[in-house]
Amino acid sequence: MLINEDKEIYYIHTQLGKCDNCQNTQFIIYRKYSGEKLCSSCFINSIEKNISATISKYKMLNREDRIVVGVSGGKDSLALLYNIYKIQKKKYKSKPIIALTIDEGINGYRNKSIECAINFCKKFNIDHKILLFKDIIGKTLDEIISIKIKESDYQYACNYCATFRRRILNEGARELGADVLIMGHNLTDLAETYLMNVLFKRHQIIANQYLFKKENNELERYYVKKVTPLMKIPEEEIYLYSNLKKFDYYPSHCPYREKDPILRKRVLEFIQKIKSLSPEIEYNLLNGFLEISEILYHKFERKSYNSCMKCGYPCGSNNLCLYCRYINDLNK
Ligand code: SF4
Ligand SMILES: [Zn+2]
Ligand SMILES: [Zn+2]
Incomplete structure (x- = not known):
């Protein structure tokens, strides 16, 4: 069995039936949202085509781009890295891709997933750069949490982690010339993030995620363009794809996500529940995001940003970005 049996949307069929595409092999997956039944090789082809088509449709890459891929060693990032590696070799031969991994310092989790990333990069001879919280911030995430958890203004690990990781990833990519x-x-992931942003009325963030933004020198000076070619593939299918391809990925979840009662987790559970009744729900959220982000982008297009007085990055009204606020707080 390649997919958890409790996932109702997709499962490996034991009943007999032919693949809708090649008509001569037994199907292994039934996509409830489209009605398709596919054998393993047609399923693998459909995933790889989906990734290439998303890259082309949303003009995610240019021929001369220096491509940096964020890699954690989990199923998504290895499936992505493998496909980008193949696409780059075929179409964008000039500059080899670079894998970039952030080691937050989560004992028993990240050290294991990084091992998978290192082995994968070695196997395909891909340049691999690893940046550590410990080197850049001076503390691992585990150390940060062991200090902060005793304080009254403690926020969940993900708040600190995501803020630091986003910045380090962006700075790392900039330094690599990405x-x-x-x-x-x-x-x-995209459906979950969009729903979270809607629930908290984060309209500016939705606008910033619009896929066809015009060049904005103010922002481009700081942020490397980010793209997500797996955005049209549900999590369960990446899981199945990575298993069929026999990728050696790290399968467990972050212990902080398991432990902390973060809202994001409940939003995901909500999506999973609705999805079992209406399999198209994630695609509806994706399409909602694509439409609404365009409308909001045009609404906020001419907004100018404050600069963080410490690091210069664009920030909100209080002139100190969240990254610098957290750093100041740790150094108190
Ligand atoms: S789940 Fe939270 S703490 Fe764990 S790696 Fe992700 S953002 Fe960091
Ligand atoms: Zn087939
Ligand atoms: Zn700052």
Whole structure:
């Protein structure tokens, strides 16, 4: 069995039936949202075509781009890295891709997933750069949490982690000369993030995620263009694809996500529940995001940004970005 049996949307069929595409092999997956039944090789082809088509449709890459891929060693990032490696070799021969990994310092989790990333990069001879929280911030995430958890203003680990990681990833990509930073967020991640942003009325953030933004020198000076070619593939299918391809990925979840009662987790559970009744729900959220982000982008197009007085990055009204606020707080 390649997919958890409790996932109702997709499962490996034991009943007999032919693949809709090649008509001569037994199907292994039934996509409830489209009605398709596919054998393993047609399924693998459909995933790889989906990734190439998303890159072309949303003009995610240019021929001369220096491509940096964010890699954690999980199923999404290895599936992404493998496909980008193949696409780059075929179409964008001039500059080899670089894998970039952030080691937050989560004992028993990240050290293991990084091992998978290192082995994968070695196997395909891909340049691999690893940046550590410990080197850049001076503390691992575990150390940060062991200090902060005793304080009254403690926020969940993900708040500190995501803020630091986003910045370090962006700075790392800039230092590597990246024109584009490719991330392994899949359809389920995107649906979850969009729904979270809607629930908290984060309209500016939705606008900033619009895929066809015009050049904005103010922002481009700081942020490397980020793209997500897996955005049309549900999590379960990446899982199945990575298993069929026999990728040696790290399968467990971050212990902080398991432990902390973060809202994001409940939003995901909500999506999973609705998805079992209406399989198209994630695609509806994706399409909602594509339409609404365009409308909001035009609404906020001429907005100018404050600069963080410490690091210069664009920030909100209080002239100190969240990254610098957290850093100041740790150094108190
Ligand atoms: S789940 Fe939270 S703490 Fe764990 S790696 Fe992700 S953002 Fe960091
Ligand atoms: Zn087939
Ligand atoms: Zn700052």
